[in-house]
Amino acid sequence: MVPLLPEDVWRCVASFIPYRQLLPLISVNKAFYNIVMNAKYQEIHWTMLNGSMIKSLARLRTPSIAGRVRRLHVRAWFIEYLIQRESLMAPSCVVNSTRWLSRRLRRPSTSTSSPLSTGHDILASMTTAVRLMTQVTEYSFEWRDLSPTTDTLRFLTATRTAFGASLRKLTLHAPLANFANLLSTVDFENLEELELHFDHDNHVDAHSAKLLRETIAPFVNHFRRSIWSLLIASASKMDLSPLLSALEEFPHLRTFRAYLAFDAAHLADPRGLVQILRLNSETLLNVELARSFVASSDAAPNPASTWPALSLALSSERNALLNLRTLRLPLLATFDATMVCLRKSADTLTRLCLVDSFLTEKELVELVQNFAHRPFDSGLRYLNVGLVFLTVDVFDLLASRLPGLLNLNLLLADGVIGRVVATLLSSVKHLSGTSTPTGNSVIWGSGRSGSSTHPRRGRSGC
Template sequence: MKQHLPVLPADIWECVASFLSLWELLPLISVNRALYNIVLDMKYREIHWDKLDDHMAKTLVRLRTPSVARRVRRLHIRAWFIEYLIRKEAFTPHSYVMSSKRWISQYLQLPPRITPSTGGKSSSAGNILESMTRAVRLMTHVTEYSFEWCDLSPTPEILQFLSAARTTFGVSLRKLVLHAQLGNFATLLTTVDFENLEELELFLDHDHSVGAHCADLLRGCIAPFVNHFRRTLTSLLISSASNVDVVPLLDALQEVPHLHKLVGRFAFDTVHLSDPGGLVKILRTNTDTLSNVELGWSSAAASKSDSDADHQPVPVLSTWADFSAEVVADPLVLANLTSFKLPCLSTFDATLRCLRRSADMLTSLYLVDHFLGDQELTDLVGVFSHRPFDAGLQTLSPGLQSLGLVLTPTSVAVISDREEMGYPTRYLGGRSYPDWALSNLGIWEKRFIDTAHTVPKELKVMQHLARCIPGLQTFKGEPKSEGKVCRAWLEEVLVLEVVPID
């Protein structure tokens, strides 16, 4: 008599699958329809087109099926290989082009177009673009789209592909990421108009563009594009490694009523951000909604024109001190934050003054490019010392469950050597905090690498602190007595990251 297995709801199978990797699930794809859908969703949820290989060619074939293509949620494209194919074919004998075409055709099943008589040198690249365009037109549920221009020529085929993405993703897209040199943004932005965009990330890549037209592009092209989405945006990232001064862009940005996260990476100097007032204005006008702010430096080499090639270069001065002074002077800036990441301001005291504005709400804090001394660490903790202490480690953060510290070698030595009764040892020695909610601890000695790798001195410090906090279960995310990675990361994290910025 044939026995029938009980039919479980799909959400039960999803729960089971959450404990398995894709490679462990692949053999189970034929067990039932639920696992079939789960495996295909995992396999095609995120697609990367960044190199032309067997995997990409086979994926393009699978994405011709609408039931597969509609499973794609995140699409990332670095289409440098298309320009590479075009250039390579232009300098390659026809016999090699024919063999390359056959390799592509065996996967894509496209009719051969390159023949010695026609001399079509870019058909291979054209065929790849054609297949990518066909696949994109079927991806009707993409929510995140990332495109890197990579010096592509704005050929009709490229623009047709970008227009296909705009048409297909018009309603579903929520996050857009664009990498391009400033000169290519004018063309690129005409192909990315979406209705419900919530997250926008713009990366101005390295270039040698200088001149008045660059200011016009920033003020008259990129700024209006950002402002167009101001009613729906909740997250905005602007990173510039361009050689232009980004002040016209920042000055022209309008208030974003629902902006919760702002990330800015600039070269804070007189060439690339001559006046930081525009950035301070953005922080001020959006202070009521901003809860997550990340600021940092990007690298951009100062350009030099032919006219001054034989002259001494003009000194490039930092504008970070100017930015720090304006931030400290405006009490509305950097208030109401729950997450904050930035290099220390011009002085550590200025940094503390800004942190006090959000001292009641901060749960995640990264301070980079500054190693905390013992007194500075004490002063930093003191910013949060007014919080209730009886519901866990709330001196630092409400419900704090994970703490990471990067200390100077001197501090590590003071903590780890019980004979040297430095401040941390005197303060923690003989104490016990059984009610603290802290379960994970990470100590790094003058470095921060977000892995579980630990040197003996760091382990000794963590073991010393663990004697004071009985609830500690993991060091850097790993069980204290095991080598396996602990995946049970908890939600609220306060990290004091004090490392040099790149």
């Protein structure tokens, strides 16, 4: 007989059991039933029309199951594809598809179901399921090719109604042209995390600046008193400056991330970005700035970089990047400008990631010395940096100056590993008095210097 224990004890037991081994235990008792069902339905991905999604749609039209969903991710591109395919297919093919979907979208508790069409009925079934998901805390929606039809807007409105009080994190992916319709159906009371991804578009609309300033910025500012994490990413051809300049102060903002193309076409005025860092300097703990890729025509000239202007503004602004705990940042226009910013958080940083660059030996020493005064138990814990050299002295320096370091990622520029290996093999050959065997090769990985003309610029991951 299964002992009568509180459900939280069974949850503790289940935490040590792998998910696949947990599934057969669903019938042990009520606690394990809830544990298994929560694990199975707490996160739903509607990203591809396959058997798994059809099965989940049928089950999620049951309130007791839909109420277990906590995270919902939707990429509805396949609905538009189905609708377009239906218009091109012969009527007999549509009927066969309808019958196949009818058998799989049937409610579990009933023996009959109404006739179904393909794309339209999939969207209707998603809407029905969403209306029952009243406990969702994280919602991600990607709107690319789906037309803003009545059915589409009905689905989006259903999410607003169902998630209104429970939602904490909202992630939106869409081209700028779709954001107006998308934001009109989004309004949540207790939003804490917001991510806006402006996807690739084919051209720049003449009204894009007005849309950014008068529609998207007010939407973001509406949640300013509850949001503690904000991400803005863009692969669009538009200039994002009007949006950044129109954002207000967020009293509780702790994390800010921006993935942008820092050039005159996509961020003509970087002062708006600096303004965000300055206005929220008292609360910000984590900042991440990264370059995003924006597709462009090969015939079009590359726009002028605004990174030097941003570098100057960041190093000149007294309150930007102040007292941070986590910082991910490409090397600024000069190493000295980078160090000016790092000194503002020399007493507080625990995670530092310098990307898209490789440091010399002198620069590494100066970087490490910036944090060497910290005590062992409250110093830098994570360091990611690229180097144009590698010697034993590097590890001696890190061990003596950053003894509390728990995670170290070093990315080496092209040719560095080859020189190190050659030196080691030469030393071994000299000590052993024998020649290196032929026919064997050693393959080492190293960082690529990238397309930049700067001798120390490249790509380094965090």
